[in-house]
Amino acid sequence: MSRTLVIGDIHGGLKALIQVMERANVTPNDTLIFLGDYVDGWSESPQVLDFLIQLKTSNTCVFLRGNHDELLLDWFINHSENIDEGMWFMHGGEATVLAYRNVSESQKQLHIAFLKSLQDFYLDEKNRLFIHAGFTNMNGIQHEYFPKLFYWDRTLWETALSLDESITKDNPKYPKRLTLYDEIYIGHTPVTRIGKTVPIQKACVWNIDTGAAFKGPLTIMDIDTKEFWQSDFLNDLYLNEKGRN
Template sequence: MSERLIAIGDIHGCKVALERLIAEVAPTTKDIVVTLGDYVDRGPDSRGVIDTLIELRKSTQLIGLVGNHEEMMLEVVRDGQSPHGWLKYGGVETLDSYGFDGGLDFLPQSHEDFFDSLGDYFEYEDYFFTHAAYDPDTPLEHQPPEMLRWYTLNDGFPAAHISGKTAVVGHTAMRDGEILDIGHLLDIDTFCYGGGWLTAIDLYSRQVWQVAQDGRVRSTQAQY
């Protein structure tokens, strides 16, 4: 059993918030830290976010999940797909952060390796983690990727998973800055890039940390 089981919601290029959040949480080698995907796009420093997460791996047990924004980016960079959809949803900011000069080989090898290491879900004790959602009647190892990466809770909340475990997800932005807690599911994407907060939660103690894009720490932190 880890000392703490910590999840971090959608970061979206908010490096300042991420660095301050890490400083507040102060994860150790005894903690498991699960990042729920969407590291890139929309915010100002996607490259810096990846650098920060690579560095974080040296001091804690970091489990990284892949989000739909990583999927969009890699389909362009690696598979040669049209960039229009990605650029429409934040890809321009990502390219700017990498100093894009027209070539698609802008990712450093360390970043390529980081993206290669990302999984679609993580299961630990009484919890499982995905970027977006899940099919309640399908075992995690057989979940369709589009459900794990793309499904929005605006289209309806999934029922409790057949495993009986609590789901921890992001992707659907809670624009009021508050964690969504419906018992069998927590959504901790609290809209950092859009003026909300970057959220971390320790699933054991239910302690919450929240930091704004400019580095402000939220003074009143609810317990969920």
């Protein structure tokens, strides 16, 4: 039986990715939707990209663009970042730069091609939106003026998180953005910020970033049944590393 599985932010944690795929018993029949942020944090960002490149030869995969993936691509191409280098290093970039010291130029070129191929969003036939961070335009993704917000925005999640649950969709105060899609799957803002380590649904938004960059697990979820599987906490898998902590 085929499933559609969504995977949260990985942040260089190859051990967690392998572990969670084994626990979910992923097979070539499964479609895999990755929400982005494959790199920055733990020490195996290059190996994560190698794994994903190989994975798409056996599975139908959708790879979305995360802000950290964009930062790495910018570093590869321009030898700079969209933000101050010190800031990027503090948020996981240092581990990535160090890891790439041992990667050949030919392999780097494969990774650059992969990063360039990432999608900003994916909308399926059931009106379910998959996006790394969010969008700001009240009329939806096709009308977004600033595409970088697809992988930088936090207001979509903040809106869903703060929404008064007593307000119904037909109320004029109900946020229009939360009426456009039947379900929205995001990463980017870890649910550990609200003291959780499992996927959280608010309104139509499912947040699958369970804090793998920090002291949380990596999560994979069946979007039809909502069953999910998790790795060990990343700080237990990488005992001598700090990740993004």
